[in-house]
Amino acid sequence: MKKLYGIDVGGTTVKMGLFSEDGELIEKWEIPTRTEENGKYILEDIAEAIKENIEKHQISKEDLAGVGVGVPGAVLDFTKVNECVNLGWGSVDVGKELSERVECPVRVSNDANVAALGELWTGAAADYKDAVMVTLGTGVGGGIIIDGHIVDGSRGYGGEIGHMTVDPTDDRVCNCGKTGCLELYASATGIVYETKKAMKNSDEATALRDLDEITAKDIFDLAKEGDAFAMKQVDQLGQKLALAFGNIALMIDPEVFVIGGGVSRAGQILLDAISKHYGTYTFGKAKEGKFLLATLGNDAGIFGAASLML
Numbered sequence: 001m002k003k004l005y006g007i008d009v010g011g012t013t014v015k016m017g018l019f020s021e022d023g024e025l026i027e028k029w030e031i032p033t034r035t036e037e038n039g040k041y042i043l044e045d046i047a048e049a050i051k052e053n054i055e056k057h058q059i060s061k062e063d064l065a066g067v068g069v070g071v072p073g074a075v076l077d078f079t080k081v082n083e084c085v086n087l088g089w090g091s092v093d094v095g096k097e098l099s100e101r102v103e104c105p106v107r108v109s110n111d112a113n114v115a116a117l118g119e120l121w122t123g124a125a126a127d128y129k130d131a132v133m134v135t136l137g138t139g140v141g142g143g144i145i146i147d148g149h150i151v152d153g154s155r156g157y158g159g160e161i162g163h164m165t166v167d168p169t170d171d172r173v174c175n176c177g178k179t180g181c182l183e184l185y186a187s188a189t190g191i192v193y194e195t196k197k198a199m200k201n202s203d204e205a206t207a208l209r210d211l212d213e214i215t216a217k218d219i220f221d222l223a224k225e226g227d228a229f230a231m232k233q234v235d236q237l238g239q240k241l242a243l244a245f246g247n248i249a250l251m252i253d254p255e256v257f258v259i260g261g262g263v264s265r266a267g268q269i270l271l272d273a274i275s276k277h278y279g280t281y282t283f284g285k286a287k288e289g290k291f292l293l294a295t296l297g298n299d300a301g302i303f304g305a306a307s308l309m310l
Contacts, residue, residue, distance in 0.1 A: 001020050001021050002020075002064065003020060003057070004065050005018055005064075006019060006067075006068050006070075006114075006118075006301070006305035007046055007070065008070045008302045009071045013030045014042070014045070015030050015298070015299075015301060016029055016030065016046075016302065018053060019303070025302075027057075028299065028302060029053075031045055032045075036088075038088035039087040043092075043097050043101065046098065050102050054102075065104075065105070065310075066105035066106060067098065067099075067102060067104060067309070068107050068109075068304075068307065069106060069107070069308075070109060070113070070304065071087070071108060071109075071110065073085070073110065075109050075110055075152065078095060078107045080093050080095070081108065105309065109150055109308060110143070110159065111301055112141030112159060113144075113150045114150075114307075115260065115296075115304050116131060116142075117143065117145060118296050118300040118301065118303030119296055119303075120145050120304075121303055121307040121310075123294060123300060124256075124292040124294050125256050125258050128255040129148050130145065130146050130253075131257070132144050132161070132252070132254045132257050133257075133258040134161055134162075136186055136188070136259065136263035140187050141261070142159045142162060143159045144158060145254075146252060146254075151252075162182050162187070163176050163181045165182075166180060166185065166240050166244055167240075170184070185236075185237065186237060186240055188216040191237055192219070195219055208229065208230060216263055216266075219233055220234060220266035223269060234266075234273050235276070238270070238272075238274045238277050241273075243277070245257055245281070246286075249282050250281075250286060256290040256292055257289060257290065257292070258292050259274075259292070260293070260296075260297075260300060275291060278291075
């Protein structure tokens with residue numbers, strides 16, 4: 001059985017995994033992401049780590065299917081990165097350069113896309129062909145998989161769900177330069193921002209006022225305990241996500257939405273908040289959309305990257 005490598009390149013660490021074709025994770029490890037000098041050492045470090053692992057496991061060229069890579073940026077033709085600000089990269093042909101170093105096929109895609117592919121391969125959406133994954137963390141990422149294939153668009157911007165406009169009246173500027181983006185409300189920082197703003201504009205009692213620092217987890221925890229103010233914040237979050245998901249459903253009609261990232265640890269209360277409002281923004285059979293929590297956690301990227309080679 002052939003072997004695959006899955007590489008998930010982050011701004012701090014590069015997660016790496018060795019897999020078999022049937023989805024078994026044989027070994028995983030990490031190396032630091034050296035972003036100095038515009039990230040010139042990153043591909044060199046990845047190549048060296050792969051070659052060392054190939055030697056460790058005595059993998060022949062015939063037994064190596066290739067290397068899949070997820071990167072935090074738009075990717076064209078599964079090889080060329082236009083820009084990865086977090087890594088210091090401008091235009092880099094990651095697929096070509098890494099392939100020359102490790103002497104095997106390499107395919108590259110956006111990190112959120114490969115996380116979605118990982119959940120579809122062996123994770124929460126393993127029973128489906130069509131799925132949309134949304135990661136709610138420091139930012140909001142997304143990946144669209146139709147019939148088992150990534151939809152990344154003509155310029156690599158397919159699946160940028162976090163930058164869908166969900167409030168055209170808000171003039172607060174997102175990191176992308178737009179206003180009204182989903183990320184401003186549904187990221188962990190966005191949830192806290194919106195909650196603090198609501199607290200400032202209301203005298204409603206809430207245990208959140210007793211905390212020195214408020215986190216998204218605090219808001220969900222208190223909502224689960226019945227804090228009316230916290231419950232209202234979760235409900236408003238559910239409305240914003242339902243609006244985005246409803247619009248997506250009426251464009252591509254996925255079988256299932258998978259929700260990952262740190263915010264997804266809130267669990268069922270988050271799914272319930274989305275489901276409550278989802279029907280408002282869809283119609284007919286589209287209202288039957290399913291919502292699942294991601295199961296692969298931080299490993300989704302390496303699983304999905306490896307599956308690029310299948």
